[in-house]
Amino acid sequence: MFIENVLFLLFSILSIVFSFFVILCKNPVHSILSLIFVFFNTAALLIFLGAEFLAMLFVIVYVGAVAVLFLFVIMMLNIKESNLILSLYNYIPVFTLLITIFVYEVYTVYSSNLMPLYMFTANSLKDHDILVIDFIIINFLDCVINYATNIYVIGNILYTEFFLMFFISGIILLVAMIGSITLTLHKRNDVKRQFVFKQIERNFNNTIIWRS
Amino acid sequence: MLYIILFILLKSLALIIPLLISVAYLTLLERKVMAAMHQRKGPNVVGFFGLLQPFADGLKLLIKETIFPDSANTLIFILAPILTFLISLVVWAVIPFDKDYVFADINLGVLYVLAISSLGVYGIITSGWSSNSKWSFLGALRSAAQMISYEVSIGVIILCVLLCSNSLNLSDIVYAQRKIWFIVPLFPLFLMFFISGLAETNRAPFDLPEAEAELVSGYSTEYSAMGFALFFLGEYANMILMSSMITIYFFGGWLCPINTYIFKIVPGFFWFGFKTTLILFVFVWVRAAFPRYRYDQLMRLGWKVFLPFSLGWLLFISGILVGFDFLI
Numbered sequence: 019m020f021i022e023n024v025l026f027l028l029f030s031i032l033s034i035v036f037s038f039f040v041i042l043c044k045n046p047v048h049s050i051l052s053l054i055f056v057f058f059n060t061a062a063l064l065i066f067l068g069a070e071f072l073a074m075l076f077v078i079v080y081v082g083a084v085a086v087l088f089l090f091v092i093m094m095l096n097i098k099e100s101n102l103i104l105s106l107y108n109y110i111p112v113f114t115l116l117i118t119i120f121v122y123e124v125y126t127v128y129s130s131n132l133m134p135l136y137m138f139t140a141n142s143l144k145d146h147d148i149l150v151i152d153f154i155i156i157n158f159l160d161c162v163i164n165y166a167t168n169i170y171v172i173g174n175i176l177y178t179e180f181f182l183m184f185f186i187s188g189i190i191l192l193v194a195m196i197g198s199i200t201l202t203l204h205k206r207n208d209v210k211r212q213f214v215f216k217q218i219e220r221n222f223n224n225t226i227i228w229r230s
Numbered sequence: 231m232l233y234i235i236l237f238i239l240l241k242s243l244a245l246i247i248p249l250l251i252s253v254a255y256l257t258l259l260e261r262k263v264m265a266a267m268h269q270r271k272g273p274n275v276v277g278f279f280g281l282l283q284p285f286a287d288g289l290k291l292l293i294k295e296t297i298f299p300d301s302a303n304t305l306i307f308i309l310a311p312i313l314t315f316l317i318s319l320v321v322w323a324v325i326p327f328d329k330d331y332v333f334a335d336i337n338l339g340v341l342y343v344l345a346i347s348s349l350g351v352y353g354i355i356t357s358g359w360s361s362n363s364k365w366s367f368l369g370a371l372r373s374a375a376q377m378i379s380y381e382v383s384i385g386v387i388i389l390c391v392l393l394c395s396n397s398l399n400l401s402d403i404v405y406a407q408r409k410i411w412f413i414v415p416l417f418p419l420f421l422m423f424f425i426s427g428l429a430e431t432n433r434a435p436f437d438l439p440e441a442e443a444e445l446v447s448g449y450s451t452e453y454s455a456m457g458f459a460l461f462f463l464g465e466y467a468n469m470i471l472m473s474s475m476i477t478i479y480f481f482g483g484w485l486c487p488i489n490t491y492i493f494k495i496v497p498g499f500f501w502f503g504f505k506t507t508l509i510l511f512v513f514v515w516v517r518a519a520f521p522r523y524r525y526d527q528l529m530r531l532g533w534k535v536f537l538p539f540s541l542g543w544l545l546f547i548s549g550i551l552v553g554f555d556f557l558i
Contacts, residue, residue, distance in 0.1 A: 047359065051306070054352070074341040082348030086355070086378060090371070093359050168337070169398065214530075 026066050033059035046092045054085045071168045245322055245333055253466045254284035260514045267518045294455035299361060302452065306360035311453065311460035314353030318467035321346045325474055326401045328484045328498035339400040340388060343475065344381075347430075350468065351377050354439070354449050357461070361452035369448025373432055373439035376528060380429040383536040387423045390416060390540070390547050391479045396557070404483030411482040419543055420480045422536050424512075427472040429532065432465065434517035438525055473509035474502070481505045 036052045036059070043049035057080045064073035176184050258273065258280065265272025273280035298304055324339040326332040336342060351374050358370020392398060394416070395406035413420045429436040440448035450461045477483060484498030523531070551557050 045303075047303075047306075051356070070336070070338055071341070074338055074345050077345040078341070078348055082345065082351070082381075083378070086351055086374065089352075089355060090374065093355075093367075212526075 022066065026063065029059045029062045029066070033063070046095075047089070050085065050089050050092055053088070054081055057081045057085065069168070071172060241333060242323075246319055249319070249322060249467060249470070250463065252470060253463055254288065256466050256470060256510060257287070257462075258284050259510065260517070263511065263514045264518045267515075288459065291455055291459040296455045296457065297452075299363070299452050301362040303360040303362065306356050307452075308457075310353050310357035310360060311457040311464070313356070314350065314464035315460040315467075317346055317349050317353065318464040318471065321471055322467075324400060325471070325478070326404065326483060327502050329401075331484075331499060332401065335399070335401060338398050340392065340398045340403070343400075343471075344385065344388070347468070347471070348381060350464075353461075353464065357453070358449040361449075363452055365445045365447075365451045366449050369439045369445045369451070372445075372525065373449060376432070376436065376438065376532075377430055379529060379532040380426045380536075383422065383532060383540050384426045384430060386537070386540040386544055387419050387426070388479065390419055390544050393544075393547055393551055393557075400478055400483075404478060404485060407482040407485060411480065411485075413480040416480065416543075416547075419540065420476070422540055423476060423479065424509075426532075426536060427476060428513065428516060429528065431469050431472050433469065433513060435520040435523050436528055437517075437522065438528060469513060470506065470510065473513065474506045476509050477502060477505040481509075 033056050036055045039052040040049045040056065043052060057076065061073040061076045061081075064070070064076060261283075262272045262280070273283040276282045276286045298307065321343055323333040324336060324342050326335070354377075355370045355374045358366045358368075358373075361367075391403065391412060394412060395403040397403060397406070428434075432439050439445070440450070445451070450458055453461060484502040486493035486496065486498075486501050
């Protein structure tokens with residue numbers, strides 16, 4: 019229990035420190051790498067909360083896909099370092115606004131007791147009775163923390179209670195994907211294309227003509 | 231407490247050292263098999279039948295000079311091969327070699343393997359960027375794009391296997407194949423998984439990232455001595471991992487081929503190793519037999535052939551499972 023708490027604290031401190039590095043690093047690639055490290059620490063925190071499935075998804079989606087694309091783009095862009103630091107101070111009002119909203123959000127969540135913010139481990143909540151709590155969000159969170167039925171419960175709730183939201187978010191993603199494809203797609207006619215079916219279709223008899 | 235830490239350390243050493251030795255002998259296997267296909271002798275000087283050749287090679291790499299390019303980003307340049315090697319070792323924690331012969335039998339084994347192997351891109355892409363050379367950078371970009379695109383179809387194929395086995399635990403997937411190995415009902419998926427595995431591990435005919443004729447040797451161009459050795463070890467460990475994943479998903483892991491007494495007295499880890507070695511042999515075989523793909527052909531195969539086909543199979547399998555009430 020003591021070691022788990024210490025590790026929990028360590029990961030949370032590391033994630034905060036490295037999220038500062040994301041902003042303060044002069045080299046954009048370094049800041050992306052520290053962002054990846056932050057993602058990792060967050061996944062570790064999720065594992066300590068017992069939500070292994072979410073942690074794995076976090077690593078697969080954010081680290082394995084999103085951050086790779088970030089890295090791709092930033093490596094190709096070749097940004098100069100000095101411009102970034104100067105323009106950073108212009109954003110201070112926006113930063114303060116965002117931070118205020120975020121702190122307010124955390125405060126409301128904390129005060130309405132939707133999520134317990136004290137230290138705990140997966141073991142202490144293992145024998146938590148789910149049925150006692152009537153509110154659906156608490157129910158959801160508790161089930162995620164519950165060790166054995168991690169995926170089962172998420173699937174069960176996602177495809178029944180929150181089906182509509184799941185569906186709508188899927189459609190939003192689809193729209194975004196189609197939008198970005200139509201924005202970037204332009205067909206060039208001056209390029210020689212390879213048609214695999216045409217190539218396979220050709221055979222000896224009708225390609226080479228013997229003339230006597 | 232100290233005792234437990236020592237025990238875990240010993241357990242991980244007992245996993246890592248045989249893995250490194252098998253990587254060493256995989257290189258020998260590759261050279262020998264390819265030599266046989268070319269009708270040459272292959273390495274036969276160091277040790278009996280050349281059996282000590284991989285260790286001689288490893289020692290040679292160890293005592294060579296490590297060179298840092300002048301314009302390289304030194305920190306990331308050093309970290310990249312270490313990361314590749316580390317990630318290729320970490321995945322092995324969840325692979326079951328036999329009944330209860332597993333370092334950590336976690337519930338989400340499949341997801342863990344997917345998550346960690348998706349990190350393999352970082353070692354390659356950072357090495358390509360930090361060496362500050364065009365060859366390395368192009369090789370890294372190619373490799374990253376290739377690994378990401380084939381990961382998608384691999385994920386969908388794994389979903390089909392999960393639907394059939396009803397669990398994300400690797401041992402449970404093996405137990406689900408006690409009646410019949412998944413290669414029989416899911417044969418087309420096995421073929422697709424094998425080919426995607428070749429692409430995912432950057433093997434021939436998909437070894438575009440290190441196409442010698444165009445890119446010298448891709449992302450590892452600027453590396454020498456130990457850095458190169460770590461990349462090499464990581465790559466070959468990933469190959470062994472991919473073939474053992476194929477063994478677990480399609481060939482029934484440690485289960486014996488026919489459920490009779492004679493086969494049962496042979497221990498399970500022997501069967502596991504045997505199947506894995508056979509698949510590794512096919513990896514080498516493919517390398518010696520097929521010419522390299524062009525880059526657009528590679529992308530076409532990944533996105534336009536494998537992805538729709540595996541998605542169709544996913545729908546088909548879930549349809550059958552729901553239709554016949556096979557789902558629990």
